[in-house]
Amino acid sequence: MYKRQVLSKVAGMKPRDLAGLLAARLETLDVVKTVEIAGPGFINLRLDENFWFEQVSIILNAGKSYGDSDMGQGEKVNVEFVSANPTGPLTVGHARGAVIGDALASLLTKVGYDVCREYYINDAGNQVNVLANSAYLRYCEALGEDIGEIPEGLYPGEYLKAVGQALADRDGKKWLGKPEADWLSDVRQFAIDQMMNLIRDDLAAFGVVMDLYSSERALVAAGGVDEVMSVLEAKDLVYTGVLEPPKGKKLEDWEERPQTLFKSKEFGDDVDRPIKKSDGSWTYFAGDMAYHLDKYRRGYNNMINVWGADHGGYIKRMQAAVSAVTDKEGSLDVKICQLVNLMRDGELVKMSKRSGNFITLRSVIDEVGKDVVRFIMLTRKNDASLDFDLVKVLEQSKDNPVFYVQYAHARNCSVLKHAKDEFPSLDLSIETLKGLDLSALNSEGELSLIKALCAWPRLLESAGEAHEPHRIAFYLYDLASELHSLYHKGKLNTRLRFIVRDDQELTQVRMALVKATKIVIASGLEMFGIEPAEEMR
RNA sequence: GCACCCGUAGCUCAAUUGGAUAGAGCACUUGACUACGAAUCAAGAGGUUUCAGGUUCGAGUCCUGACGGGUGCACCA
Numbered sequence: 001m002y003k004r005q006v007l008s009k010v011a012g013m014k015p016r017d018l019a020g021l022l023a024a025r026l027e028t029l030d031v032v033k034t035v036e037i038a039g040p041g042f043i044n045l046r047l048d049e050n051f052w053f054e055q056v057s058i059i060l061n062a063g064k065s066y067g068d069s070d071m072g073q074g075e076k077v078n079v080e081f082v083s084a085n086p087t088g089p090l091t092v093g094h095a096r097g098a099v100i101g102d103a104l105a106s107l108l109t110k111v112g113y114d115v116c117r118e119y120y121i122n123d124a125g126n127q128v129n130v131l132a133n134s135a136y137l138r139y140c141e142a143l144g145e146d147i148g149e150i151p152e153g154l155y156p157g158e159y160l161k162a163v164g165q166a167l168a169d170r171d172g173k174k175w176l177g178k179p180e181a182d183w184l185s186d187v188r189q190f191a192i193d194q195m196m197n198l199i200r201d202d203l204a205a206f207g208v209v210m211d212l213y214s215s216e217r218a219l220v221a222a223g224g225v226d227e228v229m230s231v232l233e234a235k236d237l238v239y240t241g242v243l244e245p246p247k248g249k250k251l252e253d254w255e256e257r258p259q260t261l262f263k264s265k266e267f268g269d270d271v272d273r274p275i276k277k278s279d280g281s282w283t284y285f286a287g288d289m290a291y292h293l294d295k296y297r298r299g300y301n302n303m304i305n306v307w308g309a310d311h312g313g314y315i316k317r318m319q320a321a322v323s324a325v326t327d328k329e330g331s332l333d334v335k336i337c338q339l340v341n342l343m344r345d346g347e348l349v350k351m352s353k354r355s356g357n358f359i360t361l362r363s364v365i366d367e368v369g370k371d372v373v374r375f376i377m378l379t380r381k382n383d384a385s386l387d388f389d390l391v392k393v394l395e396q397s398k399d400n401p402v403f404y405v406q407y408a409h410a411r412n413c414s415v416l417k418h419a420k421d422e423f424p425s426l427d428l429s430i431e432t433l434k435g436l437d438l439s440a441l442n443s444e445g446e447l448s449l450i451k452a453l454c455a456w457p458r459l460l461e462s463a464g465e466a467h468e469p470h471r472i473a474f475y476l477y478d479l480a481s482e483l484h485s486l487y488h489k490g491k492l493n494t495r496l497r498f499i500v501r502d503d504q505e506l507t508q509v510r511m512a513l514v515k516a517t518k519i520v521i522a523s524g525l526e527m528f529g530i531e532p533a534e535e536m537r
Numbered sequence: 538g539c540a541c542c543c544g545u546a547g548c549u550c551a552a553u554u555g556g557a558u559a560g561a562g563c564a565c566u567u568g569a570c571u572a573c574g575a576a577u578c579a580a581g582a583g584g585u586u587u588c589a590g591g592u593u594c595g596a597g598u599c600c601u602g603a604c605g606g607g608u609g610c611a612c613c614a
Contacts, residue, residue, distance in 0.1 A: 038557070039556090039557055039595095042556080044557095126613070243611055244611095246538080246539075246610050247538040248538035248539075249539095249610060255612095257611085257612075276612085277613095278611090279612080283612075283614095284613070309542080309608055310608065311609080311614090312541055312608055312609060313540070313608075313609035315541075316540075336542070338607085339607090383543075385607080400576095401562085403576075404562095404577095407577085411573090411577090414574060415573055415574090418573050418574095421573095455553085458553075462554080474551060474552095478561080481561085484577060484578065487574090487577075488575085488577065489579095490572095491578070492578090497573055500573095501572085536574080536576070
């Protein structure tokens with residue numbers, strides 16, 4: 001039963017009258033079995049069962065491409081995500097953004113967009129100088145110097161030892177005892193490259209492959225910021241002014257000072273935003289404007305950024321900047337990822353970045369596997385916080401959605417295998433199954449499962465339009481539930497089992513449904529970058 | 538003080554973008570294993586969608602105002 005409400009003030013008719021008119025037309029269609037008008041003008045259609053049987057053949061025929069859509073019409077979309085500072089390995093904090101961005105990119109590809117996965121390397125700010133200094137210390141250490149405690153303000157992480165060693169291997173004692181000005185640039189680039197290799201490896205282990213890594217430093221060096229400044233100046237959107245101090249928040253070192261400002265208020269922001277620091281250098285925001293202009297000029301009118309919750313206050317100014325530099329042609333959607341609370345059996349795992357005591361993404365992947373991490377990260381809306389319990393995610397029970405969905409897929413595989421054992425001569429090839437008369441799939445549970453399968457293409461489109469990949473996770477859970485439910489109908493009534501011992505023909509028809517279900521679950525999981533389980537252990 | 542996000546069953550969360558009687562899981566009660574994997578399934582109970590107004594045929598969803606929670610708030614990125 002499909003429901004569709006038709007609103008029409010345009011027609012100048014009462015909804016019920018209009019519904020009557022439409023109903024009369026709809027009734028003439030072959031696939032429509034019954035039409036009812038309900039309530040204030042709802043039209044309820046009941047489709048002929050043959051329509052549903054045909055859908056199973058359609059799914060089998062389409063295979064993994066079932067649900068592909070041309071909604072995006074090949075339009076280019078840029079999804080920028082992770083973009084972690086190149087100062088250390090990825091942490092669990094980065095995992096959520098990584099999965100949301102990656103799954104969203106896959107989803108948009110599925111519904112017909114031309115998607116670019118992009119990582120913005122923040123390699124121009126002060127923190128990479130801190131990185132360089134930290135790495136330099138480790139370099140000295142590698143050459144036998146006693147460096148003592150890592151000073152406050154530098155990165156204490158052990159992972160930098162390897163960088164120091166690698167630098168020593170490459171350059172020998174070249175930089176030892178030299179002033180910072182001599183080595184900063186070289187050491188910095190070396191350390192950034194090392195860190196990016198580390199991050200790339202972490203992402204690869206997590207199943208994320210970027211199409212493009214963009215360097216802030218390279219962009220600035222190529223004149224990107226000068227370019228965006230001249231664009232803004234041409235539009236008269238830059239001026240020198242004095243900002244008021246924020247109220248209610250005490251800033252001890254506040255001083256009134258003229259600054260170079262961007263008129264972001266004209267584009268919906270709360271205040272105008274500085275684009276130069278007091279020392280005359282560009283702010284991060286200036287670089288970011290240049291970067292978004294660059295993306296736009298590469299053809300990405302549609303930009304999606306995946307950010308952590310702590311950057312929420314940055315959205316308005318970035319959207320204002322995009323509007324300004326693209327003459328409102330470009331659009332920017334920012335997906336904010338709320339915090340992930342890492343737990344172990346109900347207890348919060350404490351982390352502190354200061355002491356270098358953070359949990360790396362790699363260690364979590366090693367402990368529970370990437371598939372589990374990826375799925376759980378998508379079981380909440382991106383803007384809701386999420387508990388990730390290292391113990392519970394491995395439980396094999398229906399409390400654990402990863403298991404529940406994987407189990408449904410494994411169960412399909414198992415049933416198919418058993419069918420083959422039962423009827424060695426049974427032909428289960430797609431070519432044969434899709435040509436069968438499937439009208440025996442007419443029990444309530446079977447029709448219910450078929451309808452759930454048929455919701456897949458539409459679900460993809462609406463999830464893609466809303467930029468909400470988590471909906472796929474909920475759908476897969478529901479679909480798994482349909483399958484488990486149908487399976488258990490066979491417990492009560494042997495005739496309803498997938499495999500009917502004395503009826504090879506019926507079994508074969510049911511295998512068509514099992515295979516169709518397997519296809520949809522598998523393609524959903526694969527969209528999440530998760531390998532469908534053939535069996536559970 | 539300002540901005541953004543959130544507030545839905547005892548708990549954790551959904552809700553097809555404004556549609557019909559607001560849905561799942563956990564926990565609770567009850568039932569189903571000699572047979573395709575019971576790691577599951579079925580049934581029951583559980584609600585003034587934080588509160589108060591407003592918009593309209595119709596609001597969990599939109600607008601206003603409270604209340605409660607989170608995040609951020611020159612010259613960091």
